[in-house]
Amino acid sequence: MRRLGTALLAASLLTACGGAELESSNEPLAQQQAALTITDVDVSPECQGILQFANTASFATLDAYLPSDVVSNLVARRAISPFVSLADISSVRLVGPTRLDQLTAGARAKGYIPSSCIGILDGLAVSTDDAAAIVSLVNSIHDSELHDVLPDAWNGAVNLLTQRPFTSVQAISNVTGIGDVSLRNIRNSATLSRPLEALINAANAVGYHGHGGAYMARHFDWWQEVTGNGSYNYSGPECFGLEPTSVPSGATVRPYLANAAEVRAEFLSTLNYADPYQQLPQRAAGLANLDERINGRSFKGCYFGYSNDPWSAHSVAIFVDVENGFSLMTGTYWAE
Numbered sequence: 664m665r666r667l668g669t670a671l672l673a674a675s676l677l678t679a680c681g682g683a684e685l686e687s688s689n690e691p692l693a694q695q696q697a698a699l700t701i702t703d704v705d706v707s708p709e710c711q712g713i714l715q716f717a718n719t720a721s722f723a724t725l726d727a728y729l730p731s732d733v734v735s736n737l738v739a740r741r742a743i744s745p746f747v748s749l750a751d752i753s754s755v756r757l758v759g760p761t762r763l764d765q766l767t768a769g770a771r772a773k774g775y776i777p778s779s780c781i782g783i784l785d786g787l788a789v790s791t792d793d794a795a796a797i798v799s800l801v802n803s804i805h806d807s808e809l810h811d812v813l814p815d816a817w818n819g820a821v822n823l824l825t826q827r828p829f830t831s832v833q834a835i836s837n838v839t840g841i842g843d844v845s846l847r848n849i850r851n852s853a854t855l856s857r858p859l860e861a862l863i864n865a866a867n868a869v870g871y872h873g874h875g876g877a878y879m880a881r882h883f884d885w886w887q888e889v890t891g892n893g894s895y896n897y898s899g900p901e902c903f904g905l906e907p908t909s910v911p912s913g914a915t916v917r918p919y920l921a922n923a924a925e926v927r928a929e930f931l932s933t934l935n936y937a938d939p940y941q942q943l944p945q946r947a948a949g950l951a952n953l954d955e956r957i958n959g960r961s962f963k964g965c966y967f968g969y970s971n972d973p974w975s976a977h978s979v980a981i982f983v984d985v986e987n988g989f990s991l992m993t994g995t996y997w998a999e
Contacts, residue, residue: 712775728769812988862949904963
């Protein structure tokens, strides 16, 4: 994963940039950080200086950018435990979006953050790389996937679809119906699967073997895949977790969702078909990234088969996280 591990601050933040060492916390830092997952991280690596500034800048320096009572609250809190996220800072009394923007301005002015840190949008400190990925995703994502990524923001998803293309992440953030949770879900979908996507691309490039092959995808229109493929349906869909109105005609409905073990097994089986000798250099990082995205999660989806002609056949599995829309498709095929 792209340096997201750095989002969990090391103890070196306490003394960086000449700041005085803080008192030790009653709770070990590792325990404070334990609850943060890759999807919870709200500060990109390029923007870590915002946290560093809040943790180490002197009272006088902070006071140049924030009201004195806010500075007092920040300094009192960091003496107990260092800040590990924007949400952590926002939990301090009198700190809201305006104060976070002022804190970011101070961090930028004092050289704690580079130009590659855009700033804070809807509770996320976003880098230029992440912003580009977000814009690219929103401009290209399929209708069905976007609504799965934003399951509780139907109006926001519709507004994105009708107003795109966008040229900046700021414009996306300003869309009606897109707030903290929605922008985070979009960010996660756009940025947190890069090692997995690199593995998928590599596997797809070598996936053909003789009269058969394998393929996988991260971003796709699952409804079109289930209902629009093939002239010959040799295996009707078996689906699970779909809304009744979304169940394809003729599908069997399975009464339970898929879990991480089922998704991993299906992905690994397809990967091994494409890479039977396990030689792809992206394999370890991609599988680790997959596990980060699926562990403890539940998935809706379908299994189905289709043929483009009487002399070939495809077997496909589709999984979609029921809460955050993370999606994965695997497929194998043969041809005479």
